Amino acid sequence: VSDPPKVAVIGAGSWGTAFAMITAGKAVRTVLWARRVELAEAIASRHENPDYIPGFELPPALEATHDMEKAVTDADVVVMAVPSHAFRVILDDVLPFVSDRSPLVSLTKGLEQGSLLRMTEVIREEGDLPHSRLAVVSGPNLAAEVVRGFPAATVVACADDDMARDLQNLFTADHMKVYTNPDVVGCELGGALKNVIAIAAGMADGMGFGDNTRATLLTRGLAELTRLGVRMGGNPLTFLGLAGMGDLIATCSSKLSRNHRVGEQLAAGRALQDIVDNMQMVAEGLKTSRAVVDLASRVDVEVPISEHVVKVIYEGMSPAEAVRSLMLREVGAELQGIG
Amino acid sequence: VSDPPKVAVIGAGSWGTAFAMITAGKAVRTVLWARRVELAEAIASRHENPDYIPGFELPPALEATHDMEKAVTDADVVVMAVPSHAFRVILDDVLPFVSDRSPLVSLTKGLEQGSLLRMTEVIREEGDLPHSRLAVVSGPNLAAEVVRGFPAATVVACADDDMARDLQNLFTADHMKVYTNPDVVGCELGGALKNVIAIAAGMADGMGFGDNTRATLLTRGLAELTRLGVRMGGNPLTFLGLAGMGDLIATCSSKLSRNHRVGEQLAAGRALQDIVDNMQMVAEGLKTSRAVVDLASRVDVEVPISEHVVKVIYEGMSPAEAVRSLMLREVGAELQGIG
Numbered sequence: 034v035s036d037p038p039k040v041a042v043i044g045a046g047s048w049g050t051a052f053a054m055i056t057a058g059k060a061v062r063t064v065l066w067a068r069r070v071e072l073a074e075a076i077a078s079r080h081e082n083p084d085y086i087p088g089f090e091l092p093p094a095l096e097a098t099h100d101m102e103k104a105v106t107d108a109d110v111v112v113m114a115v116p117s118h119a120f121r122v123i124l125d126d127v128l129p130f131v132s133d134r135s136p137l138v139s140l141t142k143g144l145e146q147g148s149l150l151r152m153t154e155v156i157r158e159e160g161d162l163p164h165s166r167l168a169v170v171s172g173p174n175l176a177a178e179v180v181r182g183f184p185a186a187t188v189v190a191c192a193d194d195d196m197a198r199d200l201q202n203l204f205t206a207d208h209m210k211v212y213t214n215p216d217v218v219g220c221e222l223g224g225a226l227k228n229v230i231a232i233a234a235g236m237a238d239g240m241g242f243g244d245n246t247r248a249t250l251l252t253r254g255l256a257e258l259t260r261l262g263v264r265m266g267g268n269p270l271t272f273l274g275l276a277g278m279g280d281l282i283a284t285c286s287s288k289l290s291r292n293h294r295v296g297e298q299l300a301a302g303r304a305l306q307d308i309v310d311n312m313q314m315v316a317e318g319l320k321t322s323r324a325v326v327d328l329a330s331r332v333d334v335e336v337p338i339s340e341h342v343v344k345v346i347y348e349g350m351s352p353a354e355a356v357r358s359l360m361l362r363e364v365g366a367e368l369q370g371i372g
Numbered sequence: 373v374s375d376p377p378k379v380a381v382i383g384a385g386s387w388g389t390a391f392a393m394i395t396a397g398k399a400v401r402t403v404l405w406a407r408r409v410e411l412a413e414a415i416a417s418r419h420e421n422p423d424y425i426p427g428f429e430l431p432p433a434l435e436a437t438h439d440m441e442k443a444v445t446d447a448d449v450v451v452m453a454v455p456s457h458a459f460r461v462i463l464d465d466v467l468p469f470v471s472d473r474s475p476l477v478s479l480t481k482g483l484e485q486g487s488l489l490r491m492t493e494v495i496r497e498e499g500d501l502p503h504s505r506l507a508v509v510s511g512p513n514l515a516a517e518v519v520r521g522f523p524a525a526t527v528v529a530c531a532d533d534d535m536a537r538d539l540q541n542l543f544t545a546d547h548m549k550v551y552t553n554p555d556v557v558g559c560e561l562g563g564a565l566k567n568v569i570a571i572a573a574g575m576a577d578g579m580g581f582g583d584n585t586r587a588t589l590l591t592r593g594l595a596e597l598t599r600l601g602v603r604m605g606g607n608p609l610t611f612l613g614l615a616g617m618g619d620l621i622a623t624c625s626s627k628l629s630r631n632h633r634v635g636e637q638l639a640a641g642r643a644l645q646d647i648v649d650n651m652q653m654v655a656e657g658l659k660t661s662r663a664v665v666d667l668a669s670r671v672d673v674e675v676p677i678s679e680h681v682v683k684v685i686y687e688g689m690s691p692a693e694a695v696r697s698l699m700l701r702e703v704g705a706e707l708q709g710i711g
Contacts, residue, residue: 173587184576184699185584186592188706210588210699212706237523244625245524248512249549252618253525259612270711273598273612279591282621286583360523360549367527367551372609 037062038203041108043127045072045097047085047176048140049114054180055206057095065097066104068115068123073099089180105130110138110203112170113152117143117225121155128160136166136196138189142224143317144324149331151221165193168200169217171224171276173283179209186210188275190220212275219271222262227281228292228318229325229339230254234285235296236345236352247285250338255281257336260370261325264332269372292318299345300352322346334370337362376401377542380447382466384411384436386424386515387479388453393519394545396434404436405443407454407462412438428519444469449477449542451509452491456482456564460494467499475535477507477528481563482656483663488670490560504532507539508556510563510615512622518548525549527614529559551614558610561601566620567631567657568664568678569593573624574635575684575691586624589677594620596675599709600664603671608710631657638684639691661685673709676701 038061042053045067057063067073076082076097080090098104105111105127115123120141131137137160139152150158153167172187179185189204189211191197197213205211214220233254237246259272271277284290295316298308309315322342329336341359344350350358377400381392384406396402406412415421415436419429437443444450444466454462459480470476476499478491489497492506511526518524528543528550530536536552544550553559572593576585598611610616623629634655637647648654661681668675680698683689689697 173584173591175582175584178582178584181582183581183585184588184695186588207699210701210703212703214706242522243514243517243520244622245512245514245517246522247625248618248622249523249525249614251621252512252612252614255612255617268707268711269609269612270707273591273594273608273617273710274706275588275591278594278612278617279587282590283583283587286586356523360546362549364549364551367553367613368607368609371612372607 038109039064039107040110040112040203041066041104042112042114043104043123044068044114045076045082045085046114046116048174049112050082050086051176051179052112052114052140052170053095054089054092055204055209057092059206060092060094061203063095064104064108065095066101067097067099070099073097086176086180101126102130107132109135110200111135112138112140114140117141117145117152120152121145121159124156124159131160134166136168136191136200137162138168138170138200139221140170142171143321144225144328146320149324149328151218151225153217153221164217165191165196167191167217168196169221170204171220171280173275173279175283175287182208184208186212186275186279188212188214188220190214190217190276192217214271214274214276216268216271218265219262219267220276222265222267223258223272223277224280226258226261226321226325227284228316229322229342230258230281231285231290231292232296232299232316232318232322232346233338233342235290235293236300236355237296238293239297239300240352240356251281251285254338256367256371257334257338258325260334261329261332261336263371264334291316295319305346319346377448378403378446379449379451379542380405380443381451381453382443382462383407383453384415384421384424385453385455387513388451389421389425390515390518391451391453391479391509392434393431394543394548396431398545399431399433400542402434403443403447404434405440406436406438409438412436425515425519440465441469446471448474449539450474451477451479453479456480456484456491459491460484460498463495463498470499475505475507475530475539476501477509477539478560479509481510482660483564483667485659488663488667490557490564492556492560503556504530504535506530506556507535508560509543510559510619512614512618514622514626521547523547525551525614525618527551527553527559529553529556529615531556553610553613553615555607555610557604558601558606559615561604561606562597562611562616563619565597565600565660565664566623567655568661568681569597569620570624570629570631571635571638571655571657571661571685572677572681574629574632575639575694576635577632578636578639579691579695590620590624593677595706595710596673596677597664599673600668600671600675602710603673630655634658644685658685
């Protein structure tokens with residue numbers, strides 16, 4: 034990372050903008066790329082992101098553009114903050130301008146549909162970057178709270194220790210502690226798969242159960258994501274950290290979570306189509322639940338909670354029947370498949 | 373475990389009674405020992421525990437007595453459900469009647485004051501039982517919700533696999549899934565030390581922070597308990613489970629938690645003495661916070677969140693200053709000291 038460094042953040046949604054505010058808030062030149070030219074112009078002229086973070090003044094060091102070449106050229110660090118379904122296409126526009134030493138940092142949660150690849154795997158396919166230039170940032174980082182300066186922490190995962198520490202220094206701020214973790218696979222999977230558990234937690238809340246049920250679902254839900262993560266090459270202890278348990282708790286606690294709301298409404302007996310028709314944005318967990326079950330079946334790992342969420346969403350099983358069926362399953366050792 | 377088995381539960385508080393209801397609810401003869409003769413008589417005559425679980429009818433297979441000999445003699449399993457400060461004294465009354473094959477199962481959360489011993493260590497000191505007869509049950513099990521039949525899960529920890537499975541079968545019920553874990557140390561420490569984190573979470577909520585801060589505190593708080601647990605011989609992955617993360621989430625979510633309320637009121641600027649004077653029962657975390665810091669300093673482990681809770685409670689540091697100080701700490705690898 035050169036001095037003074039330049040950071041490019043690709044994607045001006047709420048998390049991309051909030052993240053750009055962290056580096057720009059430290060007077061690091063930060064260029065935010067927006068897909069829509071009107072949004073780029075609005076941010077550049079008004080120093081505010083009216084669509085995603087209205088009412089917050091952006092730091093002077095934050096610039097905005099719709100021009101990918103301008104955003105990425107000479108950037109010491111390129112941060113990808115676009116939705117998973119658009120990741121590969123936008124990446125192809127990014128890569129020609131990335132200098133041959135700069136790292137790519139993914140903030141994107143989710144797997145690619147169909148291929149079920151993680152975002153850093155997509156980068157490897159398209160750009161053939163070495164692992165030392167691939168990083169992930171993940172943690173309990175709801176954008177609306179980060180821009181308010183509420184204390185939080187996150188993890189930067191990179192196989193290369195020196196790169197991890199450089200990025201840690203760059204992203205650390207008064208209100209954001211940054212830890213390092215060499216386990217890219219675990220950090221990436223935690224965030225990609227958590228939403229299915231948020232739907233399950235929403236169902237339990239909607240059925241009127243209390244804190245025991247919720248805590249049990251989060252813990253056993255994370256256990257199945259951990260089993261899957263271990264099978265994919267991740268470190269089980271990463272799931273005990275900010276990108277695993279931390280992100281899961283924040284996601285399942287948030288009153289604004291669309292996934293949680295879907296679960297509550299399923300518990301109330303509403304049909305999926307009816308719920309989806311009445312939501313302005315898609316709940317990510319609806320796609321994730323299928324991805325978790327597909328991935329688990331590919332690598333032969335048991336994910337009973339995710340399977341039951343899929344049955345409720347797509348196969349007409351009632352939430353009450355799902356609870357009965359889960360409680361009747363025979364279980365054994367708590368850490369089976371984990372360590 | 374003989375057939376038909378007899379279970380003795382020592383301690384007729386809310387969790388002891390709720391736990392006795394699990395086995396008795398399966399028509400297993402269960403004898404509940406109460407310290408106060410009036411409570412034992414009330415339970416025996418009215419089939420209700422009016423002091424701790426009012427309004428719930430106890431199963432016919434549940435008996436109550438104040439007579440320790442009667443409760444423990446011929447019991448196939450003896451379950452200890454008394455507060456940590458009374459554990460050793462009551463244990464001395466229990467041991468003479470325990471058959472030489474029966475396991476002792478501890479439900480007690482907390483360390484012995486002064487010695488900082490875990491409850492199974494106290495049993496080893498007093499009774500010299502083999503590890504195969506020592507077990508711990510711990511998990512997200514708020515008694516008020518267990519008696520309502522809300523789905524939950526828990527862990528029975530025992531170094532002996534066969535014993536663990538016997539106890540698993542005995543304690544499993546329609547609304548209670550039981551997992552096994554050979555790691556007694558980890559399961560016991562999770563429950564013993566969690567309350568200090570609940571106070572910290574209460575402080576953060578009282579200061580008006582949101583879900584990111586709360587999730588970060590729970591995760592990094594659990595990381596320091598895990599470091600401590602690993603140093604004491606526990607398996608770090610146990611803290612990812614029901615007796616670690618699960619219990620912590622339930623404790624920190626509960627609206628009824630005294631520890632959480634203490635934290636909130638400290639954040640509001642009230643003096644500790646004033647808070648304590650207005651509480652009917654003592655918040656366990658006030659003692660736990662000192663125990664965590666003492667234990668950590670004995671074995672040379674860093675527990676910054678717990679240290680700051682102690683500073684706020686006992687040394688007049690303001691919660692705002694504690695947050696500043698914690699956020700300014702330099703940090704490194706997320707899993708340092710864990711694995």
